[in-house]
Amino acid sequence: MPFNIDFFGSDFSTFFVNNNGNLTFVNPLGQFTPSPFPITNQPMIAPYWGDVDTRGTGAVYVASPNESTVVVTWDQVGYYNSQTDLLNTFQVVLRDRPDTGLDGNFDIEFRYGQLQWTTGDASGGSGGLGGTPAQAGFDAGDGINFFTLPGSRTSEVLNLANISNVSLDTPGLWSFAIRNGETPGSTPDNPLLPVIIEDGFQFDFNITEPDRPFFIDPDVAVGYNYIVDSGPNMTSVLLPTGIGDGFYELWSDSSGGNCTDFVSSGTTLTGGTTFNFASPLRCFSVRGIETSAGLDPTNPLAFVTGLTFESAGSVSMRQIPITVFVDDGTTQVPEPTTSAFIYAGLMGLGLLARKAK
Structure with a gap:
């Protein structure tokens, strides 16, 4: 090389x-x-x-x-x-x-x-x-x-x-x-x-040290639902600082484990401070991200979340954005992350293949 x-x-x-x-x-x-x-x-x-x-x-x-x-x-x-x-x-x-x-x-x-x-x-x-x-x-x-x-x-x-x-x-x-x-x-x-999917983000990864935070990075709207589809449950969350007022709301699953409905737990999370759940969770929701924060949905480091898990093993999980309505009645949905060099690389792919031949 x-x-x-x-x-x-x-x-x-x-x-x-x-x-x-x-x-x-x-x-x-x-x-x-x-x-x-x-x-x-x-x-x-x-x-x-x-x-x-x-x-x-x-x-x-x-x-x-x-x-x-x-x-x-x-x-x-x-x-x-x-x-x-x-x-x-x-x-x-x-x-x-x-x-x-x-x-x-x-x-x-x-x-x-x-x-x-x-x-x-x-x-x-x-x-x-x-x-x-x-x-x-x-x-x-x-x-x-x-x-x-x-x-x-x-x-x-x-x-x-x-x-x-x-x-x-x-x-x-x-x-x-x-x-x-x-x-x-x-x-x-x-x-x-993550893998970009129609309704949010799909994460698949392997946990080797359960107590060491694993950081995942989607774009944001006003909140996110975190759902483990398979693998060990989550034991703590660490949210970023410098977003709006720096405080978030923790919402709990109210659907009996189906992770389809969430209600306010009355708990406030502080950015930069690890919050340990009372018991391992398969899903939870973070709310309270102010629209006034004006997060850039194309910023690949917009809202980095740290999670720990109850054991080692392979994890498959999703982080689904919670959307809001803007004044004109349309839905404000975060756009997927892009990078200029990716597009430049794609445009050069065909030229490179032909040159190599």
């Missing part, structure tokens, strides 16, 4: 491009059936770890369009054994980000142009489906730190081309920031970005 990266405390300046949809940093990897993360002794960034077969059609391209960017593209690749009836096109982009404070900081982007197959014949698949499907994400290789994209190792992995953690307008685009060698969600300055 034309730059160094700090990947979970290990510095790398070279990598291996493996045919089966991933990059590794210590040794090359020929394994075609994906093992579930975490995997020890194998730091990896995997846009689509599956049984890629380029003998029938397609190819893998590597490019460095400038000194701060590396791009690897799996273009129109089939699956084992030399099958070309279904084809996948996907890409990983590594961006050097010393401007964020430290040498070694970098961004990972996954881009999915077309996903039609999940599994090669040697991974138990038939006709490109079934068996052990592909996995996407990144893994520190330490057995602890990793992140797996939703749908991995299931048939739903194909849906990565239709959803995004950037915006509803950029399906197939995923962005992650690695800062100070730590995974997104480790600090308020580097929260985990």
Whole structure:
């Protein structure tokens, strides 16, 4: 690479491009059936770890369009054994980000142009489906730190081309920031970005230290409902400072565990102060964000929330905005987060692919 990266405390300046949809940093990897993360002794960034077969059609391209960017593209690749009836096109982009404070900081982007197959014949698949499907994400290789994209190792992995953690307008685009060698969600300055869904935000992540806050970052309206769909319940919440008057209202679930209706608990939360729940909660609501605060819905650090959980494990949760009506009678709904460099990158995707060929 034309730059160094700090990947979970290990510095790398070279990598291996493996045919089966991933990059590794210590040794090359020929394994075609994906093992579930975490995997020890194998730091990896995997846009689509599956049984890629380029003998029938397609190819893998590597490019460095400038000194701060590396791009690897799996273009129109089939699956084992030399099958070309279904084809996948996907890409990983590594961006050097010393401007964020430290040498070694970098961004990972996954881009999915077309996903039609999940599994090669040697991974138990038939006709490109079934068996052990592909996995996407990144893994520190330490057995602890990793992140797996939703749908991995299931048939739903194909849906990565239709959803995004950037915006509803950029399906197939995923962005992650690695800062100070730590995974997104480790600090308020580097929260985990959610999957953008029609009615809010979907978070899927793994808890390794239950008492350590995990920071999630959606946009805001006047409040949010926090709902754990699976995994350990929440034990505390830490809300940001500097928003309006700095005080918030805690609302409790009144629907008998269905998380469909909330009532005021009479409890005031103070920004910057951790509030411990009397017992672990599957859902709660935060209200009282003043419209006069004028939060910019395009600001990716608008309302960072810290949560702790009752145990370790995988968490799937949502944070759903509570909307308000403005004077003209229309509904004021936060827009999904976007970034100028994302759009610039999208516009350059086709040019880069053609140049690589």
